[in-house]
Amino acid sequence: MVMRWRIWRRREPRRRPLAAPGDVRIARAEAAIAGLPELTREVFFMHRFDDLSYERIARRQGIDVKEVEGHIAATLIAVRCALKDLD
Template identity: 40%
Template structure:
């Protein structure tokens, strides 16, 4: 007849207790480590308590030979906790950036119809034609302001005119481009974007 313990299935390995030095270190440093993480990095996420527990888990998982060469277990814990926290924050930042980019791409892809692409291309062609017909100084001021992102003062300095003179050229250029786009939209019946 079989022993009643045989029917319970395979024997579970005995749970190994952490070494006394680790238990002692945990009691001495866990609260201080949490306070340090909270003071330096804030309440989370990730939670300072979770980071602290993971740091102790990493220390406990090290082989005895590695633990033997750690000169300052407290410093090891603090460095491990900071590395874990920084790594988690980087991962969260990447996930957040990816989510924002995905949301932007989803939004723009739904707006990017063939009709809109053709309209944008037509508007660009109109703007280029107007720019080609402008007086040289007006075109240069406009391009320096809109594409080189220069201030009116800087444009004036580079071209030997006052900032108000540069601003006047840019405003006239913009007025000419907008007028040409509006005239084109009236002819086609499509509003420019």
């Protein structure tokens, strides 16, 4: 069942989330992501929006799988810190 969902999910066109006017949370999250190094942003978007596995991202970028994990973790930490005072 999970495999069918993942296959269906990959067929969806790549969409960028749209911020609602005046949505402070989304604006802060986008600003936090924009402030990250280029490779970190690329790895994050490949994983979240292109639905690529860590192994595939590592092969495409020519880096280790552990490094991919680090980039994703760094992005999530940056977003959480940017949204920390809003919760």
